[in-house]
Amino acid sequence: EDQVTQSPEALRLQEGESSSLNCSYTVSGLRGLFWYRQDPGKGPEFLFTLYSAGEEKEKERLKATLTKKESFLHITAPKPEDSATYLCAVQARDAGNNRKLIWGLGTSLGVNP
Amino acid sequence: SAVISQKPSRDICQRGTSLTIQCQVDSQVTMMFWYRQQPGQSLTLIATANQGSEATYESGFVIDKFPISRPNLTFSTLTVSNMSPEDSSIYLCSVETPLGLREQFFGPGTRLTVL
Numbered sequence A: 001e002d003q004v005t006q007s008p009e010a011l012r013l014q015e016g017e018s019s020s021l022n023c024s025y026t027v028s029g030l031r032g033l034f035w036y037r038q039d040p041g042k043g044p045e046f047l048f049t050l051y052s053a054g055e056e057k058e059k060e061r062l063k064a065t066l067t068k069k070e071s072f073l074h075i076t077a078p079k080p081e082d083s084a085t086y087l088c089a090v091q092a093r094d095a096g097n098n099r100k101l102i103w104g105l106g107t108s109l110g111v112n113p
Numbered sequence B: 001s002a003v004i005s006q007k008p009s010r011d012i013c014q015r016g017t018s019l020t021i022q023c024q025v026d027s028q029v030t031m032m033f034w035y036r037q038q039p040g041q042s043l044t045l046i047a048t049a050n051q052g053s054e055a056t057y058e059s060g061f062v063i064d065k066f067p068i069s070r071p072n073l074t075f076s077t078l079t080v081s082n083m084s085p086e087d088s089s090i091y092l093c094s095v096e097t098p099l100g101l102r103e104q105f106f107g108p109g110t111r112l113t114v115l
Helices: none
Strands: A003-007 A010-014 A019-026 A030-038 A045-050 A056-059 A062-066 A070-075 A084-092 A107-112 B004-007 B010-013 B019-025 B031-037 B044-049 B068-072 B075-080 B089-096 B104-106 B110-114
Touching: A003 A084, A010 A019, A019 A030, A019 A084, A030 A070, A045 A056, A045 A062, A045 B104, A070 A084, B004 B089, B019 B031, B019 B089, B019 B110, B031 B075, B031 B104, B044 B068, B044 B075, B075 B089
Parallel strands: A010 A107, B010 B110
Antiparallel strands: A003 A019, A019 A070, A030 A045, A030 A084, A056 A062, A062 A070, A084 A107, B004 B019, B019 B075, B031 B044, B031 B089, B068 B075, B089 B104, B089 B110
8 A cells, every 4th residue: 555654743953953854655656756845824835856766856955865765855954944844745656647646644843943 | 836825714614514615726727636634634635626527536535525616727616515523624725737747736725614
């Protein structure tokens, strides 16, 4: 069964303290892995798409990497405004024309000033 | 990316009533989706809204409970029918842009509370 597991569930960092969030997945052939940020009371905001093992994407203090089993979202020198829930989702290759995404539960990140 | 708006942003409804949620996109899109996000749970796809044809529902969701309209390439509605407290949730509309690489962009969501 296709599945996405994110860890840790919650993480609290001091401003400037770098860390990584994990997204482990099992899927029958990966078409794409997606990272989103969600602030309270808002819809998810798209961050990155990764398609194949070894791929990396960067945006400001965030860097996403992908292996055959998991993805990491590295946060370098975080600021309080990086506090949010980070969601991971995958799309299976054998989904055909089905666009269904399989979602993790997210990691709630808090950054103290 | 696309700019997506939803109405209403929140509502409190009585058991047994129905609520229609609107989703408007600022550009034409092929794929539109409706999700539910309940506290402590991951996003759950309700259905894919197809323009000009019936929506495609995921397992556990039925048209009688969640009728969907898609009259054109920029607009869709989701109705939550005969509501019960278990329907209290955030409902999200998302789109996949025609030139995109399968990433989905989300609206701000509708927070529904059923008493």
